[in-house]
Amino acid sequence: MSEKFDVIVVGAGASGNAAAYTLAKAGLKVLQLERGETPGAKNVQGAILYADALERIIPDFREEAPLERHIIEQRMWVMDERSYVGSHFRSDDFNKPPYNRYTIIRARFDKWFSDKVKEAGALVICETTVKELLRDDKGKVVGVEVDRADGRIYADLVILADGVNSTLARKAGFRPELDPKHVALAVKEIHFLPADVIESRFNIKDDEGVVIEMMGKITHGMMGTGFLYTNSDSISVGVGCLLSDFMTQKITPYQLLEQLKAHPSVAPMLEGGEMKEYAAHLIPEGGYHAIPQIYGEGWMIVGDSGMFVNAVHREGSNLAMTTGRIAAETAIELSREGKAMSAANLARYRARLDDSFVIKDLKKYKDLPDLPDLLDSNKQFLTTYPELLNRSARAMLTVDGEDKRSKQKDIYRGFRAERSLFGLIGDAYKLWRAFR
């Protein structure tokens, strides 16, 4: 390919599509490269779509995007082997359009988003893996080399939207290898069930949906959570834990998922469903301190490749879309001013991100990724407390002739037996500090 582009975007996930769409819409000459057979074929997410980030890119997306269900109820479960103690929040306020959150199926959603990118005027080429970045003798990025004949393609700017593993950023030295402490492995399955069965099981109707977040003994003391999301006629169920924790024990990710699915509180929700896909994906959870240099001479990094995930609030795709959009807006502005895509000029991208919720939120929790270290020597948060909580609830709700004051004393003794008074107070302080 001998023609030169204004911008090459590597990857057709949430961040790459946001960038390519915004750039093409503004009239820039854009080439987007995707290694999957179709856009979305390599992408994995839970998946929850936060409307706001997409709305800022495609305001009327609700009219045509393949959305599954809007979320009206959020359940949080703290589990032991046989029980859960939960808090549920359900509100009719979430039933008023425009809705705020939706479940989506990424392969379908990404295909739609990619069609919008093409409509906006970008050239999208699939089944093409970018092997490396092309650099001139001063080190400036001037294009990419792909795994096809005559595979050198040139552009003024390359945007890396190549995901959490970003082989390109690692090989170019823009980013170090991922630290197992700062990345979670999530595995999930999709189970198909008739829509009316899902609606009766979850007490919902029409396009209403429910999400369940789970923690406790289901992760075997590993730092992580389980999840279950209702789609239109399917349920996504999965579990994710930090890789540094997976490295220290002997349960496989699929055994962990199998145990979660077999939990007596989870199994009835999946019963009779047909499992049609099993997926795995890494989630960058290193937070603020793990963000690498995200721009340089002729390049920018967006999305998971730049570690833009807010692990505390389970947000990623919205950060991906927002970083993709802001990177694109920076390039559009420079192009209109007739300025070069140099590191000095692209620094505006980082400055804009600093002013956005992306960096502000990640900064708020900047010390939280140290939580694994804290929890490593404090496994009680993930095993003992969930168990004590469930045991207490079970005791208070079992009517067996024992008086309530005695039960309360037993519960208190249970906590004291597992943890000293100073230990309990210390734990409360540690958690408060981490989330402050």
Next chain:
Amino acid sequence: MSIKVEDKLYQNRYLVDAERPHIQIKDAAVCAACTTRQCTVCCPAGCYEGAESKVVLTTDGCLECGTCRVICTTHRNVAWEYPRGGYGIQFKFG
């Protein structure tokens, strides 16, 4: 609870690039001497199998997550690339 990961992978769609594995063990001797072999536990597709004097890697069921590369912290013995364009896992739902 015994489950076979093969039963899960069977539901997935793959375009296998025959004879061109995208992940390779750099030095078999390193795996032979490795005491943890955590790749045989952590790989969500069960691609790594421990044998007495080696670790056998079969990439056909790979989900392209990157776990094996990231966890091999002591030896850095995994050469990891994406498959050629169009090959490997093709998620139907994702």
